[in-house]
Amino acid sequence: MADYKLFSDVVAFDATYRSNKYNKPLVVFSGSNHHKQTVIFGFALLEDEEVRTYRWVLLNLVDVMDNKKPSVVVTDGDKAMRAAIADVLPSARHWLCRWHLEKNCVMRVKESDFRKVFKKAMYANLDVPEFEDYWTTAVQSLGLMNNSWVKSTYELRHTWATAYLQGTFYAGYKTTSRCEGINAFVKGFLKSTNSLLELVHSLDRVVKDYRNNEVTAQFYSTYYTPVLITGLDKIELFASKIYTRSVFKEVRKQIKGVGGLLFLEKDTISTISVYKFSSTANRRSVRRVLYDPTEPKIECDCHMWSSEGIPCTHIFSVMKYEGLDEIPPSLILRRW
Template sequence: MTTLTEEILKFPAANGFFCHTDSSAIAKFFCNMTVMLRLLEESDENSSDGYCGHYYASDDEGVEDEGGEDCGGEEGDPTGGREDEHGNFSGGASHARDGGKIRPIVAEDFLGREFVGEEDAYLAYKEFARTRGFGVRKGDVGRVDGVLVWRDFFATGKAQDILSTITVLSNVWKVRTIFDKHNHELAPVMFSHILPSHRKMSIGDKAQIDSMKKFGIPTSKIMTYVAGQSGGYEMLRFTKCDLYNYVHGQRLARSNDGHAAATISYLEGKANADMTTFGRYTRTADNRLGSLFWVEGEMMSDYQLFGDVMAFDLMYRSNKYKKLLVVFSGSNHHKQTTIFGLALLEDEEVRTYRWLLLNLVDVMGEKTPCVVIMDGDKVMRAAITEVFPTARHRLCGWHLEKNCVQRVKDTEFRKVFKKPMYANFVVEDFEEYWKKEVESLSLQNNSWVQSTYELKESWATTYLRGTFYAGYRITSRCEGINAYIKGFLKSTYSILELVHSLDRVVKDYRNNEVTAQFYSTYYSSILTTGLDSIELFASKLYTRKVFREVKKQIKGVVTLLFCGRDSISTMVVYKFSRMGAPGRTHKVLFDPDDKKI
């Protein structure tokens, strides 16, 4: 039970600036970001006392990194690679020089080695252990007057491999003893990257994963991408399980105060950037989030321009809380979808729809639509009639065709039904066609056929002629909105994740509009009708998409025959017949005072 006590968030939306990148741009961005992070990490290493390796080599011995190139360090002090504090390893503890030849590092090579610190020694031993096929852990320590002077390193779970180090006055750690005898089987190289002690996500890894999730890339595809980027799964320092655990942990961290509270906080944060964004919500009797409605500044601007025709679309199973997703949308001057507002509803009661529509009208400056496109739900219709008493209702063709398939098993009727939905019948022809076809298929007693016929003024072109519907008589418009938005959603999404995904939907639609506006502004249309002066004027007046429709009408002019004109009061009636159908006369009424047809 919802207490209709509203809490108004002066949410405000995003500065009116949005950007969108395609998949190739995203991939390029991630690659550049990863390279930059690695260069920064290498720069940090090279700037610390001239050391980039784990330990000093002897004068006749050098260590190279895995790529075979010298890792750096001062001249005369060749050093091995090192893993930095973030878990990124940059080379060299797996091979050594022997008489000018490179050979694998063995335990004895560590004896007498010196390191700049305990952590450097540990990282070198970890890399050696990785190439040998065992994990490591830190062991016992020794202190003198509270100062750490030696440390043992063990093979994971065993006490057979011990690397002991001790400090000297110059603060250099030196290997004193090492044992390389194991009482367990060593893991082959192909398994070494899975050993727990060798798995750790770096800051760069986490930043890349967070960015990819922000763009809505599925976790499974992220793993595939980063593995390919690194040269294979065996080159990664984390497993698929580690990745999923990290992503899950991030999801939990974003919703520590609960998904609903986190969502409200997120929208309130957007309000700080744009004072024209508003959101309203209700609470249930047990103090949970009931319904939520929000609009952004650009949505309000679009509604003022294109809100005469508004689609009221309801989507189910869009989130794990089973809240109903409502999308208010329309068609802009490029015949593209534009979003007017979004909402999550707790139920499908009349009072809930009424609350939503009243808030929409309030936020939009009391502007109401002239036409509402909907799916025919009786409860929704009742609320719309109450809040928008003067608005004309139109049933979406896509929803009608879906319901026809579900409610009428006769496949032939689907073809019969589709024709009067879109064909330009006169009233008498429509009634005759409907009666004849329904009787021929013996569907007079079908309840859905009867109830749909009673609503004919909401779906048949015959009765809708003369009213502007912004292209919503086309089935693909409603179908496209549903399919497109659902591509961004998952039934397992929390409310916060759902809101983030809807943000991406809105940005994507706006990018489409910007692109279309660019081509309409800077590209000229090719004139093909032969009526160049009319066609040129229309091409400059309309956007490219609308001009294509106007062009069809210009082409149709040549098929019309002028039959005469009459005057009725202040109106002028023009009579035309179409070439090939001289028996039917079409009348066009023109008001010369208002310049209206």
């Protein structure tokens, strides 16, 4: 319950296990903690996989957790799950687990070249028109216009394509390994001969193992002193003290990327400045960053902060030009 209170902004809802004596689906509710590790919120052994059953378990979860509802729910795309989520959590954004999507792509589409196309369509930082153009061209060139899986998956693109999910915070669920990792780990503890009592003991051991991982990560974060490598020593040192070790490594990549940006221009309107940058690798792609020193407030149109909860390279470039030594409080996400 304490973990859920802190990290339930994004909740994964998975029911793929029948590895128990009763051959019943086992639901796992999980999320991502401040070390970007999987944290388990709860389990539920269900009678079946009907909409009414999923609705029941979601209502119970919300009730147990003081009526706190997630902003994003990650699932494998099960239709009954989707219907229950829409009913119980109507304001939550539904996100499809990309690990399951990639598995289904391999099984349902025989054209091997499409797997690369699909992966780029999921992960590439394209805007919506670029995504649509890329998808249409690729599907037509591979002759997959009539493939039923390709067509149905495209209709759900707003639940898996980065182009449609920009600005939605996903707490590290952009990678597919999280779903895969928890599936493999839980299955390793569950045996087909388990009784209900043995099943509960096995699940308890799973939770204890995950909590032990967090204790280890917390120890390393507490006593971690980094070697400063970015050239922006004050900002880097400040970040190392604010963030956990795993999140700091991601933040440092963004600080380090400042050297790969080209400053284009700066426009000032009243107290607000608008910076423009391009990358040395792609000079045609221009990013705009708004800086208001009165709040202070820094916003970038790449949406990385709102999606991942860490400032992007473009924001750190503005901090460099403005002589800031600390990350503004408005850009420090409490969960990290």
